[in-house]
Amino acid sequence: MRTTSIRRAAVPGISVLALALTACGPSSTDSGSEGGSGDTSAAASSEDLSGELAIGGASSQESAQNAWIVGFGEVAPDVTVTYDPVGSGGGRENFISGAYPMAGSDSYLTDEEGELADATERCNGEAPIEIPNYVSPIAVIYNLEGVDNLQLSPKTLAGIFAGEITKWNDPAIVKDNPDANLPNETITPVHRSDESGTTENFTDYLDAVAPDVWTAGAVETWPTEFGGEAGKSTSGVVQVVTDAPNTIGYADASQAGGLGQASIKVGEEYVAPSPEAAAQILKVSPRVEEGSDVNMAVDLDHKTTEAGTYPIVLTSYLLACQSYQDQNEADLVKGYISYILSDEGQQIGSEEAGSAPLPDDIRSEATSIVEKISAG
Structure with missing residues (x-):
């Protein structure tokens, strides 16, 4: 398996973006998006984080994860993030087993094979977080x-x-x-x-x-x-x-x-x-029936006839827990996902990996879910 670990690769504009992020104080809420998620403050506080975050999953996310790792390394220089593109199935399996504190998956958790129940058990009896981070x-x-x-x-x-x-x-x-x-x-x-x-x-x-x-x-x-x-x-x-x-x-x-x-x-x-x-297609697709208030997965409407809509779409998700036993692990997961959802993270994903930036209302909802990640 190939593991991607990048700290200072040359991604255009990253240094400038990092300066803009770290210049914002923790109380800043002007993210520049209609959703008003206040994501720049989350990214700015990441400079206090340290440790290693070993994650993996969908190989489709690899290019975007490479870019996000670079950008996050600028705002959180004492954190090493690695992403192993083992595939969605491997990502979910490793998340459920506890090998990954968070994972990327191109399909959401379901009860058909017990994945949702197993993930809930892994997450201390709480519903796992499932938020879109990548649309392509x-x-x-x-x-x-x-x-x-x-x-x-x-x-x-x-x-x-x-x-x-x-x-x-x-x-x-x-x-x-x-x-x-x-x-x-x-x-x-x-x-x-x-x-x-x-x-x-x-x-x-x-x-x-x-x-x-x-x-x-x-x-x-x-x-x-x-x-x-x-x-x-x-x-x-x-x-x-x-x-x-x-x-x-x-x-x-x-x-x-x-x-x-x-x-x-x-x-x-x-x-x-x-x-x-x-x-x-996200605008015409309903949420999954087996959802929770931390599950933002959708059932894609592939049969849409809406003009200008491409029907074969990959909506990739980040899987995480609402709470973790270890405070630093919770902080790393929260910090990294917050960066991905930030203005800068979404811009980098679009520029470097060709993903579609999440609509402001979806990003704002996802950010509010991630802000609740805690330890204990």
Whole structure:
């Protein structure tokens, strides 16, 4: 497993942002956002923290976590944060076991496999905190010579990954791309080999929009009966698609690099993946039914026809406890999450990892939850 530990990497603007943060006193509440969360004061007080915070989880968050670690290192120079991109499943498992004091996950905790109950037990009998920290489109990435603007309807996309559409010049793909020069080449779909929240979000979309074609439901582990090539973690999928012509895969758009990214049909238009288009789906999606007052998870409305909305979205969460046995651990978790939710943290995540900044009302609610983290 790869562990990311960064203290002073060169991220543009970080030093300037750190100066702005530390110049604010603890009583400052002018964060510059409509939500009025007062997040700059939380970041400013982080300079008194010290110790190590070893966390991990969703590999989709890796780029953003790298940037957040750098920025937090500027305002909390005596804290070492490490993030191990073990995948969402590994993040939840390590959080529940107590190996991680907090974790990143591309899917929220549920009662289906006892995760929510186990996490509640781990958190001293209190409901675990689940707050969104990262919103990004899941891009349908492809490597197809001569095709720069691939367009795919939901059923066509499902047919490709279900193994029913096997040629790039299949009539269904031609219908979506009447002006493209599609080759008579075999399509190689690429999927994650590890348990993955990105896979769960991607298959949840396929299940919602084309259940008669995609029959495996929403799953974290790719169903082997559909075949295809596999890559471990987000970076692994991107590498396989980069190296092999005529491939198509799925990955957090922030890590897609120079690969082609397909536009997906929503209503009567094809929408390209972008942070802004991804953030739109949060406005039309309801909260989960099994929520609590510290659970902000949503059930994404993949079937929306809202104009300008990209429908395949990764809403990634931070999992934490409301209280910890150790005061310093509580302070480190609270300080780091507060930084991520701050104006500066959200700006860095957007600039360095391509994530969509959280809407002000959502960020304000998340901040109010994190402020209650305590020890004892």
